[in-house]
Amino acid sequence: xxxxxxxxxxxxxxxxxxxxxxxxxxxxxxxxxxxxxxxxxxxxxxxxxxxxxxxxxxxxxxxxxxxxxxxxxxxxxxxxxxxxxxxxxxxxxxxxxxxxxxxxxxxxxxxxxxxxxxxxxxxxxxxxxxxxxxxxxxxxxxxxxxxxxxxxxxxxxxxxxxxxxxxxxxxxxxxxxxxxxxxxxxxxxxxxxxxxxxxxxxxxxxxxxxxxxxxxxxxxxxxxxxxxxxxxxxxxxxxxxxxxxxxxxxxxxxxxxxxxxxxxxxxxxxxxxxxxxxxxxxxxxxxxxxxxxxxxxxxxxxxxxxxxxxxxxxxxxxxxxxx
Numbered sequence: 323x324x325x326x327x328x329x330x331x332x333x334x335x336x337x338x339x340x341x342x343x344x345x346x347x348x349x350x351x352x353x354x355x356x357x358x359x360x361x362x363x364x365x366x367x368x369x370x371x372x373x374x375x376x377x378x379x380x381x382x383x384x385x386x387x388x389x390x391x392x393x394x395x396x397x398x399x400x401x402x403x404x405x406x407x408x409x410x411x412x413x414x415x416x417x418x419x420x421x422x423x424x425x426x427x428x429x430x431x432x433x434x435x436x437x438x439x440x441x442x443x444x445x446x447x448x449x450x451x452x453x454x455x456x457x458x459x460x461x462x463x464x465x466x467x468x469x470x471x472x473x474x475x476x477x478x479x480x481x482x483x484x485x486x487x488x489x490x491x492x493x494x495x496x497x498x499x500x501x502x503x504x505x506x507x508x509x510x511x512x513x514x515x516x517x518x519x520x521x522x523x524x525x526x527x528x529x530x531x532x533x534x535x536x537x538x539x540x541x542x543x544x545x546x547x548x549x550x551x552x553x554x555x556x557x558x559x560x561x562x563x564x565x566x567x568x569x570x571x572x573x574x575x576x577x578x579x580x581x582x583x584x585x586x587x588x589x590x591x592x593x594x595x596x597x598x599x600x601x602x603x604x605x606x607x608x609x610x611x612x613x614x615x616x617x618x619x620x621x622x623x624x625x626x627x628x629x630x631x632x633x634x635x636x637x638x639x640x641x642x643x644x645x
Contacts, residue, residue, distance in 0.1 A: 327503040327619045334616065338607070339499055339553040341577040344586070347608035355594040355609075360387030363489070364442050365592065366435075368392040368422065368477070369449030371402040373557030374496060377585035378446060378592070383410035385593065390435075390442075392449070394421045422449055422473030423465045425642040432480030441488040444592045445481055447474045447495040447531075456518040461642055464512040466520065470527035471511075475534055476639050486544050490598065494591045495535055495549040497605070501528035502616050506623040508630045511638075530631065532605060532614050533623070537632050539603025546598055548591045549614075550606040555584035 337343060365382050369375040370391035379389050383406050393399035399417045406415050420431045435442075451469045459468050478493055485491035504525045510516070513523050532549050539547040556578035590609050591597045600606075605614035615621045623631075 324503070327616060327621070330616045330619060331499065331503050334502070335499060335554065339551070339579075341553075341579045341583065344553055344579050344583045344608060348586075351609055352596065355590060355596045356381075356385075358385065358593055358595070360385040360593055362386075362388075363444070364388040364390065364439070365444045365446060366390040366392060366442055366481070367446045367448055368420075368474075371395065371399045373581050374552055374555060374584045374588065375446075375448040376402050376406075377581040378448065378588050379415070380406050380410065381582070381585060381589045382593065383407075383412040383415055386412060387593075388414040388416075390416050390418055390439075392418045392420050392431075394419070394449075421469075422477070423451065423459050423463075423469035425459065425461050425463060425468055425472055425476065425639075426644050428473045428476045429480065429643050432477055436481070436484050439484070442481060442484045443488045443490060444492045444494065445478060445485065446588060446592055447478065447493070448588070450496070450498075450524070450527075452524040453518075453520045455520065456513060463638075463642075464514065464523075466523050466527055467511055467513070470524065471530045471534070472635065472638055472642075474531060475635050476642075478534075478538065479639070482538075482542055482545065486542070490546075491544065492546045492548070492592060492598070493535075493538070494588050495531050495547075496588055497531050497549045497551055498525065498528040499551045499553070500525035501532060501614070502619070502621070504529040505621040506530065506533055506627060506631060508623075508627050508634065511634060529621070533628050533631060534635070535605075536603045537628060543602075546602045548597070548600075548602070548604060548606055550587045550591060551612075552584035552587065553579045553607070555579045555581060557581055557584070 365387050367379050370379040371393045383389050396419050403415050403417050453466045457465045535547050535549040604611045
């Protein structure tokens with residue numbers, strides 16, 4: 323089955339995830355969807371100092387939105403902020419330093435943000451990490467899971483009360499096509515048993531993000547939740563696909579997307595009126611709702627499995643909440 327999944331995923335990638343595929347898909351885009359002012363609306367974007375996150379922050383800043391950049395590296399974040407302010411002419415760009423893999427600090431940051439700011443219209447969960455070997459954070463949690471899953475869950479859940487008080491609240495999570503080869507795993511969340519394969523752990527984390535989005539959407543009907551695939555993007559994290567290229571010259575023949583092209587659907591989901599009319603809790607690619615599963619790949623999980631995963635996540639989150 324894994325051979326089938328990987329082959330089906332690769333064929334899908336070549337036809338849908340490349341730069342050429344984006345150019346083809348963009349022919350059906352409605353330009354006026356993004357011709358909209360975001361003045362007076364606030365956005366939090368994690369991992370906003372580079373790649374897709376930076377392109378998303380730049381696009382929203384140019385539309386007049388207030389942008390809260392949540393980044394790990396202060397120097398890189400400040401440099402990115404200066405560039406965004408200069409190019410957009412928008413000074414309402416703020417830097418917040420946070421490492422999403424440091425679980426207790428995610429709790430503390432969210433609580434502090436709620437005390438300081440009266441509204442948040444959109445949360446964009448973009449930051450992600452992939453580990454070449456298994457590492458644990460100071461709290462004994464595997465870093466990839468802590469950053470990509472638990473940190474995202476805690477940040478989102480903590481900010482829901484603020485989002486619900488704000489106009490037209492949305493949560494957009496940047497996932498990966500790699501999750502298409504993964505079925506939700508409810509056990510061994512810390513990958514402390516068996517061989518550690520960082521790319522596959524990352525892909526599993528991205529499947530878990532899809533499930534989190536689906537489940538939160540069911541419980542918080544006033545917020546529009548979405549999760550999206552940016553395609554294969556030429557960023558510092560370009561190696562985050564779960565498989566090596568079967569064809570060495572693949573990306574000479576099938577060029578990677580620019581960060582702006584990768585960010586396009588995230589921006590569309592975050593700001594457009596059209597996106598708000600789409601179903602909440604679903605998976606999107608190139609401005610349209612698509613399946614979160616490959617055909618005949620047996621990656622769907624039961625409601626019981628999904629509830630078990632969400633319960634485990636909630637227990638872990640609470641156990642690392644500062645008192």
